Amino acid sequence: MTLYDLDVSGNCYKVRLLAALAGIELNLVSVDLAHGEHKQPPYIDTAPWGQVPFLEDGEVRLRDSQAILVYLARKYAGHQWWPDGAAQQGDVMQWLSTAANEIHAGPNAARLIDKFDAALDRPRALEISHQVLALLEQHLTQHAWLAIGRPTIAECAMYPYVALSEEGGISLAEYPAIQAWLMRVRHLPGYIGMPGVPDA
Known part of the structure; x- marks a missing residue:
């Protein structure tokens, strides 16, 4: 599972933080926003919205930190982090x-x-x-x-x-x-x- 990441982004940190707290292993790939890497191939071909964070988990591809939090918690962390009711x-x-x-x-x-x-x-x-x-x-x-x-x-x-x-x-x-x-x-x-x- 790969997270396209920027270390100074609070939105990316949201995902890294949940992964650390819940024991979810992530492969972090740094994206150089300062030099426009997020708006150029090959990244833009992977993540058409040109944003970070961006998660790849098998065939699942997700943008938006809140959506990624829900997905990771629901799939990998159980109801401790994302309740059932x-x-x-x-x-x-x-x-x-x-x-x-x-x-x-x-x-x-x-x-x-x-x-x-x-x-x-x-x-x-x-x-x-x-x-x-x-x-x-x-x-x-x-x-x-x-x-x-x-x-x-x-x-x-x-x-x-x-x-x-x-x-x-x-x-x-x-x-x-x-x-x-x-x-x-x-x-x-x-x-x-x-x-x-x-x-x-």
Whole structure:
């Protein structure tokens, strides 16, 4: 099973993190986005959308980190990371959607601006960041984990760009419940870090 990967991508890290936590073996193939490798053959022939992460598992080919998390958890990690019940799946799924929407448009966008000089709207990214982090702080004040009372792929989806917030100029000092959650994730067995995010 091959994951086309970029080490500084939080979306790629989501997949690497789940694999490490769940003991799923991945063959990592680095894609050089800085030099446009993702938009050229042979990569574009393999992954027509020209994105990372991209997963190949036999005949299965998947783009989008959230979709890959669901697939890997369902096929290889059992119900520990992706629950069986409809309500429980819905609970997890709403956090995957938050990662793909508010976290993407907030902390992720702020990081892209500060770290990679992306031409995005910084005031809007900061506004969204503080809105979503305030909601996340409120939730984590009452819950140890994001969904169903235990770690799931919700943690893998949400953790990277929250943990990388300071690379976008967003301090987490005013969010103690978020900081405590980040530490709980870091102490999960098998946890791995990435550039900008500490190891356990």
